[in-house]
Amino acid sequence: MRSLAFLAFVVVAAVTPAQAQQDTSALPPQEIGTIAVGQPRTGILEPGDHTMEDGTWADVWYVSLAAGQRIVIDLHSARFDSYLQLLDPWGTKLAEDDNSGPGSDARIVFAVTTAGRYQIVVNNYEEDRRTGPYQLSVR
16 A cells, blocks of 8 residues: 655645646645646656655645535556545545556546545556656546
């Protein structure tokens, strides 16, 4: 089982909804981003990102969800075999996926039962440190 090598996430900077919609740049290493339903984002797995227990790098994105929502999270990269995790507001893993999307893309389909700020963990499948750009979407 993969998990992040630390216990809690810290928000580095507040982002207003208007800023979040305009910002399509990749996250700097160790920073946590926000994503909204219907707002695709881009990122880069790179040295200095959050470290998983297996030594691979990961980006973390917060998404605010309402009870009763059914969401689809898609992760695509041409540079690595994408791997996703969805964590509840308390850090418990709710879902993970490697290849449910097209090709080697990851996809999580999830019915939200509790409103809150969830965490999406973007990672590569396998235990070697893969790097490169990716596209993340929640719909």
